[in-house]
Amino acid sequence: MEKIxxxxxxxxxxxxxxxxxxxxxxxxxxxxxxxxxxxxxIKTLTGAKAYLADEAPSFADKIDxxxxxxxxxxxxxxxxxxxxxxxxxxxxFDTHAKIPEYFxxxxxxxxxxxxxSVIAGGWDPGMFSIMRLYNEAILPEGGTYTFWGPxxxxxxSDAIRRIEGVADAKQYTIPIEEAVNAVRGGVNPSLSxxxxxxxxxxVVAREDADKERIERxxxxxxxxxxxxDTTVHFVTREELDRDHSGLPHGGIVITTGKTGINKExxxxxxxxxxxxxxxxxxxxxxxAFARAAYRLNREGATGAKTVADIPxxxxxxxxxxxxxxLYI
Amino acid sequence: MEKIxxxxxxxxxxxxxxxxxxxxxxxxxxxxxxxxxxxxxIKTLTGAKAYLADEAPSFADKIDxxxxxxxxxxxxxxxxxxxxxxxxxxxxFDTHAKIPEYFxxxxxxxxxxxxxSVIAGGWDPGMFSIMRLYNEAILPEGGTYTFWGPxxxxxxSDAIRRIEGVADAKQYTIPIEEAVNAVRGGVNPSLSxxxxxxxxxxVVAREDADKERIERxxxxxxxxxxxxDTTVHFVTREELDRDHSGLPHGGIVITTGKTGINKExxxxxxxxxxxxxxxxxxxxxxxAFARAAYRLNREGATGAKTVADIPxxxxxxxxxxxxxxLYI
Numbered sequence: 298m299e300k301i302x303x304x305x306x307x308x309x310x311x312x313x314x315x316x317x318x319x320x321x322x323x324x325x326x327x328x329x330x331x332x333x334x335x336x337x338x339i340k341t342l343t344g345a346k347a348y349l350a351d352e353a354p355s356f357a358d359k360i361d362x363x364x365x366x367x368x369x370x371x372x373x374x375x376x377x378x379x380x381x382x383x384x385x386x387x388x389x390f391d392t393h394a395k396i397p398e399y400f401x402x403x404x405x406x407x408x409x410x411x412x413x414s415v416i417a418g419g420w421d422p423g424m425f426s427i428m429r430l431y432n433e434a435i436l437p438e439g440g441t442y443t444f445w446g447p448x449x450x451x452x453x454s455d456a457i458r459r460i461e462g463v464a465d466a467k468q469y470t471i472p473i474e475e476a477v478n479a480v481r482g483g484v485n486p487s488l489s490x491x492x493x494x495x496x497x498x499x500v501v502a503r504e505d506a507d508k509e510r511i512e513r514x515x516x517x518x519x520x521x522x523x524x525x526d527t528t529v530h531f532v533t534r535e536e537l538d539r540d541h542s543g544l545p546h547g548g549i550v551i552t553t554g555k556t557g558i559n560k561e562x563x564x565x566x567x568x569x570x571x572x573x574x575x576x577x578x579x580x581x582x583x584x585a586f587a588r589a590a591y592r593l594n595r596e597g598a599t600g601a602k603t604v605a606d607i608p609x610x611x612x613x614x615x616x617x618x619x620x621x622x623l624y625i
Numbered sequence: 626m627e628k629i630x631x632x633x634x635x636x637x638x639x640x641x642x643x644x645x646x647x648x649x650x651x652x653x654x655x656x657x658x659x660x661x662x663x664x665x666x667i668k669t670l671t672g673a674k675a676y677l678a679d680e681a682p683s684f685a686d687k688i689d690x691x692x693x694x695x696x697x698x699x700x701x702x703x704x705x706x707x708x709x710x711x712x713x714x715x716x717x718f719d720t721h722a723k724i725p726e727y728f729x730x731x732x733x734x735x736x737x738x739x740x741x742s743v744i745a746g747g748w749d750p751g752m753f754s755i756m757r758l759y760n761e762a763i764l765p766e767g768g769t770y771t772f773w774g775p776x777x778x779x780x781x782s783d784a785i786r787r788i789e790g791v792a793d794a795k796q797y798t799i800p801i802e803e804a805v806n807a808v809r810g811g812v813n814p815s816l817s818x819x820x821x822x823x824x825x826x827x828v829v830a831r832e833d834a835d836k837e838r839i840e841r842x843x844x845x846x847x848x849x850x851x852x853x854d855t856t857v858h859f860v861t862r863e864e865l866d867r868d869h870s871g872l873p874h875g876g877i878v879i880t881t882g883k884t885g886i887n888k889e890x891x892x893x894x895x896x897x898x899x900x901x902x903x904x905x906x907x908x909x910x911x912x913a914f915a916r917a918a919y920r921l922n923r924e925g926a927t928g929a930k931t932v933a934d935i936p937x938x939x940x941x942x943x944x945x946x947x948x949x950x951l952y953i
Contacts (some may be wrong), residue, residue, distance in 0.1 A: 317886040321765045342886050396953055397946070417953050424759070426953040427937050431752070433952075434913040434940040435906070437649045556909060558645040558670050562901035569897070573890035578763070581884060585762040603953050605938040606945075609755050610931075612762035617934075618725070624761075625724055625745050625754040625931050 300326040301591050302359060303584070306350060306380060307366035308332050308339055310544065311389070314580035315364050316342050322584055324614045328360050350376075357383045362587040364388070364580075374399065381406040381414045381601070385590045387583045389419035396422070396603075404601035413594035414601040415586045419579040420570060421445070423604055425550050428568040430605050432552035436564055439554025440485035444472035444493060448546025448575060456521045457498055460514050462506030465534065467541040469497045472549065483553040483563045490524040498529045499541050546575035585612040628654040629919050630687060631912070634678060634708060635694035636660050636667055638872065639717070642908035643692050644670050650912055652942045656688050678704075685711045690915040692716070692908075702727065709734040709742045709929070713918045715911045717747035724750070724931075732929035741922035742929040743914045747907040748898060749773070751932055753878050756896040758933050760880035764892055767882025768813035772800035772821060776874025776903060784849045785826055788842050790834030793862065795869040797825045800877065811881040811891045818852040826857045827869050874903035913940040 303319055305312045308330045319327045320343070329346040331353045332339055339347035348356070353363070363380045365388035367373050373390050380386050381403050390399050396417055407414040417423065421443065429441050450470045457466035476493050479486045498515055502508050512529045515522055532540075549569040556562045572578045586604060589611035593602075610620050631647055633640045636658045647655045648671070657674040659681045660667055667675035676684070681691070691708045693716035695701050701718050708714050709731050718727050724745055735742040745751065749771065757769050778798045785794035804821050807814045826843055830836050840857045843850055860868075877897045884890045900906045914932060917939035921930075938948050 314884070318884060320886070321884070393953070396949055400949060422953045424763075427759075430937050430941055430948060430952045431755075431913075434916075434937075434942075435752075435909045437909075437942075556642070556646060556649070556902060556905035558648070562905050564901060564906055565897075565899045567895070567897045569893075569895045571893045573892060574884060577884035577890050578892050581763045581765075585759075588762075603938075603949055605948055605952060606936050608934050608936050609758050609762075610933040613758055613933075614762075614765075620758060620933055621724055621728060621931060624757045624933060625721070625750045 298324065300324055301588060302326055302328045302361045303587060304328045304331060304353070304356070304360040304363045304384075305366055306331045306353070306363055306376060307372065308341070308347065309366060310576040311580055312366040313342055314574065314576040315366060315583060316345060317577065318580040318584050321581070322588075322614065324588070325584065328356070331363075353380065354383045360384055361591045362387060364583050364587060369395075374402075377414075377416070378402050378406045381412060382410050383412070385412050385587075385594050386414040387418055387587045387590055388414075388416055389423065389579055389583060390417050391419065391422055393422065400601055400603070408600040411599050413590045413598050415590050415604060415607065416601055417603050418583045418586045420582060421548065423579070423582050424570070425548065425568070427604055428550045429552075432550065432566045436552055436554025436556070436566070438556070438560065439552055439564075440480075441550065441552040442480045442488070442493075443548065443550050444477055445548040446470035446472050446494065446546065448548070448572070449541075449544050451544070453496065453521055456518060457500060457515055460511055462503050462511050463500055464503045465501040465537055467499045467537065471495050471497060477549065477551070480551045480553065481565055481567070483555075483565065485553065491526055494525060496522055496525045496527040498527065499532050499537055500529055501534050501537050502531055543573065544575045545573055546578075547571040588612060588614065626652065628652055629916060630654055630656045630689045631915060632656045632659060632681070632684070632688045632691050632712075633694055634659045634681070634691055634704060635700065636669070636675065637694060638904040639908055640694040641670055642902065642904040643694060643911060644673060646905065646908040646912050649909070650916075650942065652916070653912065656684070659691075681708065682711045688712055689919045690715060692911050692915055697723075702730075705742075705744070706730050706734045709740060710738050711740070713740050713915075713922050714742045715746055715915045715918055716742075716744055717751065717907055717911060718745050719747065719750055721750065728929055728931070736928040739927050741918045741926050743918050743932060743935065744929055745931050746911045746914045748910060749876065751907075751910050752898070753876065753896070755932055756878045757880075760878065760894045764880055764882025764884070764894070766884075766888065767880055767892075768808075769878065769880040770808045770816070770821075771876065771878050772805055773876040774798035774800050774822065774874065776876070776900070777869075777872050779872075781824065781849055784846060785828060785843055788839055790831050790839050791828055792831045793829040793865055795827045795865065799823050799825060805877065805879070808879045808881065809893055809895070811883075811893065813881065819854060822853060824850060824853045824855040826855065827860050827865055828857055829862050829865050830859055871901065872903045873901055874906075875899040916940060916942065
């Protein structure tokens with residue numbers, strides 16, 4: 298069997314997780330890693346070769362799918378269209394508000410190139426998006442809620458690190474159990490940001506830094522913390538490295554709805570994930586969609602799609618007969 | 626907007642639930658109900674008209690999708706191909722072992738007719754099938770477990786009713802919490818049927834019936850009960866009607882898996898449903914797939930597919946733009 302040749306653009310946490318994930322998928326192999334850094338400085342986990350990102354187009358005929366592992370804020374808006382002009386791509390673009398704009402750009406570029414791009418993969422957006430869609434299609438009269446965590450939010454951790462006097466920090470987003478249970482109860486509660494999640498921060502302060510000021514600046518930071526109950530723990534560098542070096546995450550999508558001629562029946566659907574490693578899980582989702590992108594493009598599909606447009610069976614390495622026998 | 630014209634074949638619990646479910650979907654309308662009984666004896670919930678099943682083909686141009694609500698044991702193997710020769714169809718065929726055979730028959734018939742059939746909808750097979758497939762595509766190194774209940778198993782209730790001296794019965798299938806938690810722990814435990822589920826029966830005995838014999842016959846019944854810890858409660862007709870008239874059900878699909886270059890990260894995915902009414906939920910799933918069948922056939926797709934082959938976005942009444950904005 299010919300293997301699907303995957304390449305990775307961007308060799309941070311997510312890129313490394315994609316590299317490891319490929320080893321779990323027997324129908325895939327890694328071509329190499331593309332980077333904006335000096336490739337000679339990149340030492341990959343598996344010994345895969347690193348190349349300059351700018352040179353990627355010259356390898357277009359050697360790569361089936363390029364997995365875009367850059368960040369959504371500044372990397373993907375440029376890298377997405379750059380790669381989509383030459384490769385089937387999969388990414389985890391997650392700036393919700395800019396998805397329509399990014400979609401248009403990727404769709405236009407991929408169509409022109411005769412390639413296929415899956416955007417906004419991963420788990421949210423990604424699997425959680427798919428679940429929200431399925432759930433609301435099944436229970437049209439109801440309500441859908443998403444809770445995130447318990448887990449490390451990199452955006453919030455970064456925001457703390459930008460505060461004067463902070464040497465390092467990790468921020469955990471934690472769903473509030475009472476809110477989750479209220480949703481499960483089927484009453485479609487109105488929940489403020491503060492009622493849904495709390496935030497717990499572990500902060501390493503620089504020597505002589507004013508911890509009271511740091512704590513105040515965290516708790517009052519608009520958008521990130523001001524609307525939540527936030528707890529700040531100051532820890533040593535050793536404690537942070539020992540107890541908070543991982544990137545666990547998770548969350549729940551819950552939909553409740555009523556059915557029956559008199560709306561007499563209640564139903565609850567819950568999709569819950571608990572992840573030791575957010576980048577590993579995200580990478581594995583992207584790889585499953587890479588398989589789909591490869592197949593769909595071989596069948597003639599071009600342009601950009603979101604995860605909601607991909608038939609589930611295209612994600613599986615199993616044949617239609619095996620799928621019917623094993624999963625249905 | 627032109628509405629999707631739905632018809633129902635078979636007016637039992639599931640057929641009634643489909644009729645009620647159509648009222649929740651603004652883009653659908655009910656054409657009528659097809660039955661093998663005398664149509665004049667059918668009084669529908671919404672006043673929809675009943676027709677003889679044999680006459681259905683003459684209404685082919687007035688109906689977009691026929692929802693097949695017959696049983697899998699004897700109805701669908703005949704009714705499926707009969708209707709697929711004239712209509713787009715959706716069904717909840719659930720005899721797992723016979724799905725390949727049923728699929729071939731439906732695929733051949735629908736292709737010849739230029740129609741589209743979604744087979745094995747509902748929740749298991751159905752949404753649970755989709756979840757098993759997604760989960761294992763994302764976590765290739767892991768294990769997937771399905772637990773059913775707590776809920777009423779109609780097949781097991783029927784089996785009890787066939788015992789001499791039983792006037793009526795309801796059987797609840799209940800997952801064993803220790804087993805569910807062992808699976809969540811990620812150890813991929815080996816679990817026997819007895820370790821995964823227990824069975825609780827509420828039985829109305831006929832006057833003068835030998836209750837000890839009935840209980841013994843239930844508990845030793847091969848396939849249905851012998852491999853499980855079964856509890857039998859004898860109740861009065863009044864108690865059964867008062868406390869056990871509903872058809873609640875539910876279940877969980879759990880996948881755990883390892884990732885990381887040294888398999889150092891564990892992950893858990895759970896999909897859990899809790900349903901006041903098994904037929905209502907099943908009906909709503911079938912209606913969402915009816916929407917997909919209608920659209921796919923209009924786009925030129927013919928033949929049979931399982932739920933795993935349908936892009937999630939085809940289930941939603943929302944436009945691609947709305948889906949990207951609301952769900953992704």
